[in-house]
Amino acid sequence: MSTAANEPSRSRGKAPAGERVADWADGRLGIYSLAKANMRKIFPDHWSFMLGEVCLYSFIIIILTGVYLTLFFHPSMAEVEYHGSYVPLQGQMMSEAYASTLDISFDVRGGLLIRQIHHWAALIFLAGMFVHMMRVFFTGAFRKPREVNWLFGFLLLVLGMFTGFTGYSLPDDLLSGTGIRFMEGAILSVPIVGTYISFFLFGGEFPGHDFVSRFYSIHILLLPGIMLGLLVGHLILVFYHKHTQFAGPGKTNKNVVGMPLLPVYTAKAGGFFFLVFGVISVVSAIATINPIWAIGPYRPDQVSTGAQPDWYMGFSEGLIRVMPGWEINAWGHTLVLGVFVPLLIFPLVLAAIAVYPFIESWVTGDKREHHILDRPRNAPTRTAFGVAWLTVYFVLLIGGGNDLWATHFHLSINAITWFVRIAFFVGPVVAFIATKRICLGLQRRDKDKVLHGRESGIIKRLPHGEFIEVHEPLSQEQLHTLTAHEQYQPAEIGPTVDENGVERKVSGTQKLRAKLSESYYGEESQIPKPTVEEYKEITSGHGHH
């Protein structure tokens, strides 16, 4: 009996060390079932699928460098006289937070590099999330079953913005302090509770002695902790749902075509981490970011011109700059619309894109899973909505930098402000109409290409003298790819009176939904894709046109 029990362990004893470690872990953690499902998991290849990876890697870089920075940064607003090695500021009064940031920049070897990597990676993280979100949006990757993951990603973007804001406010320099002052002014505008929130946040009057240490725990613990959880959930869902793919030969809604995680994706994605980290290091070596020593410590009575937040906060800056300064004074109270309205629109702009997937799925009534990505042209209304949203976003970015636009392009700041005020309303409408038309034009071109082939550029003269351009027929792969997309029919309410003359009640939401469906999938909104019959009729007749 003992020999029988020993036999398997002896054979395991001969196994290579790696296998033995894996066996040990499997006996305790059950890693083999996990590995069975995931080690050779297939990931499709497309350049736009790397955008999410950029975000993941820059987040890791931010955490690594951030931990390093906490070793040297003092989150304190106690006023000290500076005696460090940066000569121009010696003898000046400043907060300990600012002084320790100077020390990191000038006295800790490599401290400046890590600080700059941290900040550059944060900018890239947010830019990456923004572009990644646009990729997911315009290809319809948010559809069932991925709506929850869309929300996770959206929350990561919003929390990333606030983590960035609390982060660049920590050094307590003149620029970031001005940003904090702006935040305080915005909080004060909130009716009834604004003053109280401000006093509780700052531990009294602005700027007080508390906000740096409070922002510190928010910046290094609270927000990144939540983000880490969301990020892990986001990745688990990507694995669980399996990645989406574009239509193409051999690619269906029921499969996923690509390379296995081990080895190709491990090497490519793992290597990509080093590429991202390497590029950010080189950027941090040659491009200074946030030179707080040149700006000086924060004083509430001083400011520099051309003050700008980090780019991801720019659209909120635009809102606050272009809003007319309306104030309503009544019954001894002030309603500061000029600040409070922008404060309300700020989350609404973000929410508009966040809830879109749910609106679309309500309009289509589609409860099926979607794993094949749309080409943006084949979903004209969605694409047009996305471009309209981007238009609002970028118009507000222009508004946020109106002083820089004025000085760099020699324009009147009043004119820019008025342009932004008007474009905020008109721009998205124009963008919506133009984008929809471009999409339909592209759909028509695809249809022509399928039915008539590719223009070869070769001109042929026929015996009777007619000139024609030779059109090359597409390969079956191309024909399949260009006709693989689905087309919905607009939902109709149908007759409201049945054959017996009994009227059916139609609710307002039903009517709205039918109307939206018509605007999504009606004749005006999509070009019917070519049918096999059309194709056969044209190709069997004459070989050109």
Added chain:
Amino acid sequence: MSSQDIPEENLPAEQDRPHGAAARPADETNPFADPGLPPHEPRVQDVDERAAKRSERTVALLFTLSMLATIAFIAAFVAIDVDKSVYIFPLGHISALNFALGMTLGVALFAIGAGAVHWARTLMSDEEVADERHPIEASPEVRAKVHADFKQGAKESVIGRRKLIRNTMLGALTLVPLSGVVLLRDLGPLPGTKLRHTLWSKGKLLVNMNTNEPLRPSDVAVGSLTFAMPEGLEEHDEDFQNEIAKAALMIIRLEPDSIKDKRELEWSHEGIVAYSKICTHVGCPISLYEQQTHHALCPCHQSTFDLADGARVIFGPAGHALPQLRIGVNDEGYLEALGDFEEPVGPAYWERG
């Protein structure tokens, strides 16, 4: 909100079948049918061992480069002084250590990445594989089992039958977070009327921020802009930042007959007027003054105030005029405040009135 009011016909039917072959799966004449995965085309490294060797050497070279760069990083860390600056075209004078560390670290990391990607692209199998997807939804049997299990669990807990337990539990769970909310109370004091008052009071001298000397009318030239704070406020004071955030002043001198606002003229002294420096929009310090037009501009959000006309807003997002401080001259000839601001300085808020 369900899809019941919309018939299923508006959904495309062919999603889960090989595209275009819905009706006739075996129809080989359908030109749009999915031809299936294209055959794998071998790369040069798959057929030519010399090319594969070359790729191997390239990858190894990149990994070696990374090792050298890490050694260079350590050498730079040890050898270069932290305050040494170096001229590098076109960057200008930059920190030598930051440049050296960043470049070597960057190369060390990038080379690892480039090596791994080159390895994956040229030497690892590049044959595309198809994996099946399975519906995320559970099968009806699993669904039924889970629902039954839940119902049984709920039944065994008797929560549905013993309403008293359920209601008191919900009550307790609702109340208990209140302790957490109450604990936040001491985050800060209540606002009271703190935002209404500044350090200014009758008789306080106006001290020039640059020279730290009390101002005389003769110190303020026509067209100049001077920043002032109340006497007795020192940079080393515990509450300096809080006080200066409310008390900072802009002093300008206008020709008395160019002052359009009657009260402004009354509160001035020989054309010298004192306005709060803190913008009424969101509190940035206003620091740009255009002496020809008497306009002051906030550099943050471009609110523009006409200092010759009661500092009313003539452009930008600010909602009301800058508060003016009433000033005069004391017996010794120094400028002094004749009281505090009559209205709160800085951004507007609910209780401002």
